[in-house]
Amino acid sequence: MSDAPLPDPAHERLTRLWQAQRPAGPVLPWDLKTTYGNRWVRFHSLPESKRYADDEAEYAVLLDRYNTVLDELFADGEVYVVTIDWTDPAETADSPEWTVLRRALHPAGTLWTVLDEASDPGPDQLWYFYADRRPWVRGCLDPLLRAAADAALSGVLVTDPNLTRIHHAYDGGADVILPTPGERDRLRDRHTAWLSAHPSGY
Template identity: 55%
Template sequence: MRFHSLPESKRYPDTEDEWAIVLGRYNTVLDELFAGLDVHVATMDWSGTPVPPERPHEQTRWHPGAHHWTSVLTDPEPGDPVYTHVYVSRMPWERGCIDTLLRAVADDATAGVLITDVGLRRIHHPYDGGADVILATSAERDRLRARHSDWLSAHPAGL
């Protein structure tokens, strides 16, 4: 299911009050999914080589303690391949513990972020404008959707 970060599906925050709403919505859902649990946080970088280059400073600031997990050829264009390099960390979930990263995502400064429980039963994928959430059961999804129905898109497809 998809939640929007701001009322009326506004994509980007302009004021500190709107930033508080964005981070509040991200953290509320993350708390409901992961309170008391360890989580894996995955971030991604892209390059034209199978061996990842040194991570940009801002990525290490947004996702401290991450280590390279794997690299995957995601676009095999001859002469111009693209590799996705995945970096992962594990931490106990605490509200606000990844706010720097969430703020970078909401500001469209980074993408490809996933937060999941260590059993991979729940996945939270924040993006600029909202978050997609994948849950283990439709009943769990329906309960979360009901609690935050005012954060859902008015679009018939839920987008």
């Protein structure tokens, strides 16, 4: 990771869109719910808020839930697919397991940007975002989504080219950001059985 390439100039438009957000981005995926809380909804990936799949039937359920929402967000359009690596300055390994898996599952991803997460005390962690742009087709991200559901990756971000809709899949569910609270409410109301029972939506 110490020899990471320079960010891909093809992703400059995505950077400008993130920086134009209020508050400005990009942000780490788990900060979406607080950064854009008034437009955020979380869907659980398995019944009864179960976190991990135990068999192929449960993987089928969680992939169907991911793809159903992704279809509603991105059908007939193009998307940016973003995967993330991180490095701890205290570690010396250049290719930890998650890096090898990310490269295998997202070979088209090129370095988009690097975020420096301050840690006090101690050295900061660096987060590397890799992106590619492609047509959205249901099922095209299933290997990535399955790895995210297993916590084998640091989540998978999918966004439309204008950065108005964001889907972040991870182990246990997905965070979704919509352009307006009203659109968020309509999406949420279509999938009430997938919501958390917790009052906060977590």
